Amino acid sequence: MDGVLRWLGVRARAIGRWIVQLQSRAILLIGWLVFLEYAYPGYMSYDSIQQLGEARSGRFGDWHPPAMAALWRLIELVVAGPVGMLVIQSGCFLIGAYLVLMRAMSTRAAAVCASCLLWFPPIGVVMAVIWKDSQMAGFLMLGTGLLCAAARRDRLLGVALLLLASMMRHNAFTMTFPLVVLLFVWRLDSRGWRRYAVGLAVWVAITGMGALFSSRLTRHHDYTWYRSSALIDIVGTLNYAEPISDEQLRPLLEGVRVIPTHDLQQAARRAYNPAWTFDVIWNMERRFFDDPANKPQRLAVVRAWKKIVLGHPYAFLTYRAEIFLHLLGLGPKPPDSPIYVGFSDLQDPFGSAQRALHLASASRIQQKMQLGMLRLGLSSLFHPYLYALLAILLLPFSLRDRLSFALLASGLVGEAALYFVAPTGDYRYSIWLVIVDAAAVMILIARRAGATPAVPMLGAGRAISDATGPRRR
Numbered sequence: 388m389d390g391v392l393r394w395l396g397v398r399a400r401a402i403g404r405w406i407v408q409l410q411s412r413a414i415l416l417i418g419w420l421v422f423l424e425y426a427y428p429g430y431m432s433y434d435s436i437q438q439l440g441e442a443r444s445g446r447f448g449d450w451h452p453p454a455m456a457a458l459w460r461l462i463e464l465v466v467a468g469p470v471g472m473l474v475i476q477s478g479c480f481l482i483g484a485y486l487v488l489m490r491a492m493s494t495r496a497a498a499v500c501a502s503c504l505l506w507f508p509p510i511g512v513v514m515a516v517i518w519k520d521s522q523m524a525g526f527l528m529l530g531t532g533l534l535c536a537a538a539r540r541d542r543l544l545g546v547a548l549l550l551l552a553s554m555m556r557h558n559a560f561t562m563t564f565p566l567v568v569l570l571f572v573w574r575l576d577s578r579g580w581r582r583y584a585v586g587l588a589v590w591v592a593i594t595g596m597g598a599l600f601s602s603r604l605t606r607h608h609d610y611t612w613y614r615s616s617a618l619i620d621i622v623g624t625l626n627y628a629e630p631i632s633d634e635q636l637r638p639l640l641e642g643v644r645v646i647p648t649h650d651l652q653q654a655a656r657r658a659y660n661p662a663w664t665f666d667v668i669w670n671m672e673r674r675f676f677d678d679p680a681n682k683p684q685r686l687a688v689v690r691a692w693k694k695i696v697l698g699h700p701y702a703f704l705t706y707r708a709e710i711f712l713h714l715l716g717l718g719p720k721p722p723d724s725p726i727y728v729g730f731s732d733l734q735d736p737f738g739s740a741q742r743a744l745h746l747a748s749a750s751r752i753q754q755k756m757q758l759g760m761l762r763l764g765l766s767s768l769f770h771p772y773l774y775a776l777l778a779i780l781l782l783p784f785s786l787r788d789r790l791s792f793a794l795l796a797s798g799l800v801g802e803a804a805l806y807f808v809a810p811t812g813d814y815r816y817s818i819w820l821v822i823v824d825a826a827a828v829m830i831l832i833a834r835r836a837g838a839t840p841a842v843p844m845l846g847a848g849r850a851i852s853d854a855t856g857p858r859r860r
Contacts, residue, residue: 411485411498418502419481425756426477426515428747429469433732435517436739439469446606452519453604454554468745469517477514479525479548481505486532487826489841490790491833497841500829507825509768512726512760513818519555520815524822526552527562527797534570535790535844542571546589553597560594561804562819565796567593569789613685616810617692618676619664623706625655628699639694642687644677661709661718664811713812714805716770724764725814728757771817774824775802781827788834790844791827798823 409417431439438451442460447453462471484501492500505511514521526548533545549567553559568586577585625631636651647654658675660666666673679685696703712718730747732739740746749757767773778795785791798820809816833840 409495411494414495414498414502415481415485418498418505419477421502422477422481422505422511422515423473424752425511425760426473427470427753428730429473430516430727430729431469431731431739431743431745432516432518432727432729433734433739434519435469436732436743438517438519439743439745447604448607448609449601449605450609450611452555452557453601453606454551455519455522457604458522468743472517472522473515476517476521476525477505479529480514483525483528483530483532484826486535487528487790487794488829488833490535490844491830491840492838494841496833496838504822504825504829508760508763509821510818510825512764513815516727516815518815520818523552523555523559524818526555527559527566527819528822530563531566531570531794534566535842537575537842539573546571546593550593550597550600553593554601558801558804558808560590560597562797562801563593564590565793565800569793569796610679610685613679613688615665615668616808617688619667619810620703620706621691621695622655622659622667622675623664623710624696624699624703625652626659627702627705628652628695629702640687640691642684643691644679644684646675646677659706661706661713662812664710707806710809710812711806714809714816715772715775715812716814717772718812724761725769726757726760726764728760769814771802771814771820774817774820775799777824778820778827781824781831784831785827788830791830791834794823794827794830 434451438456438459441447441451441453441456442463445460447456458475459472462475465471481501481504484504485497488497488500491497505514514524530545530548530552533541533548536542536545546567549563553563567590568583571586571589572582573585625636631652633649633651640651645651655675658667658670658673660670660673667675668678679688709718727733728749729736730740730749731737731743731745763769778799782792782795782799785795802817802820805816
């Protein structure tokens with residue numbers, strides 16, 4: 388027995404020396420391959436199947452980001468199915484995290500920490516699914532890493548990647564704002580208000596260009612706001628509004644395709660489900676509205692939204708607060724894990740697999756990993772409010788560190804914007820907050836430990852105190 392223990396000890400020390408001697412590229416490759424063991428060939432939900440269908444048909448709508456469908460169409464020239472998109476989102480994320488962390492630690496430590504970020508279950512489970520959220524996170528991370536580069540062409544490439552990220556989700560512009568304004572420099576010696584003015588101008592430019600390019604890519608309009616968010620807002624507001632009679636409501640809803648014929652406010656309250664607000668339009672037993680079928684009906688939705696939502700601001704804000712609490716994980720605990728491990732749409736696994744021409748099954752190791760992830764999904768690791776609280780607590784400690792401050796500000800601003808735009812309490816909407824929290828913790832610990840960064844940070848110094856220029860002594 389002693390001989391076996393000695394042999395194991397020798398082997399363990401040998402493996403440890405081998406790991407220590409690994410180059411950063413080898414560490415990143417190993418980390419990526421371990422992630423692919425869980426994720427390959429990429430999980431796909433209902434949204435993913437819809438995007439793949441648009442990519443193959445070339446008819447890009449605006450219910451989902453047309454830029455993602457266009458990118459997927461290009462990738463399918465080389466490899467069919469989800470694997471190409473999985474490589475892009477996970478590869479961009481891993482390389483970007485490495486570039487960011489190099490500003491606070493050695494290359495080998497940055498490679499190890501970047502791999503740990505990708506492995507961290509609250510991050511990895513989202514990066515394994517072909518979602519617009521995952522694509523956005525990958526491009527945001529790589530763009531942020533390149534924004535800190537010494538060469539201007541690299542910084543401009545970072546801006547281009549942030550432009551691509553802003554085209555992946557309609558609310559991504561809130562996350563790019565702190566990153567571009569605080570981190571982008573045109574000249575390395577830029578200081579004071581001019582630096583921030585340039586950053587602000589670049590942010591405005593990529594936000595506008597993202598909206599313009601998305602509209603040019605769109606081949607048909609789905610009128611998403613009219614068919615979903617506006618209708619959900621109306622029902623949510625009616626749920627918390629003071630009693631309104633049918634005689635008062637019918638003029639407000641004139642021209643809108645309302646399904647109930649009487650007791651309208653009571654019917655709206657029955658249709659309202661804060662855990663899944665799309666019941667308003669999709670649940671056959673509880674839904675309150677039919678789809679607006681033409682322009683006059685869409686204009687009627689706009690009029691109803693203005694009269695009901697703007698006419699009852701307290702009720703609207705109360706309903707939005709309830710959705711936001713669900714999003715943060717402060718509402719009633721959901722019965723299911725937020726982890727998604729389907730290779731096709733789990734609502735119709737075989738039908739969706741046939742439509743996508745993609746039938747995949749998990750290996751034995753993957754099955755065990757999936758089961759572990761599903762169980763872990765019920766833990767507090769997947770409660771976004773903990774990450775929001777951590778980000779707020781870390782902000783004072785990051786005031787002297789521009790990079791960590793920009794990351795935390797990006798996560799908090801993006802999360803706060805979800806108060807108004809999140810249609811439901813889906814965990815994946817908070818993925819960027821989780822990512823920047825984990826990265827900022829690593830950076831701040833490295834700074835406190837006195838680690839020597841592999842690459843010095845551009846414009847190193849305080850995050851906000853040099854807004855009026857360098858101080859003179």
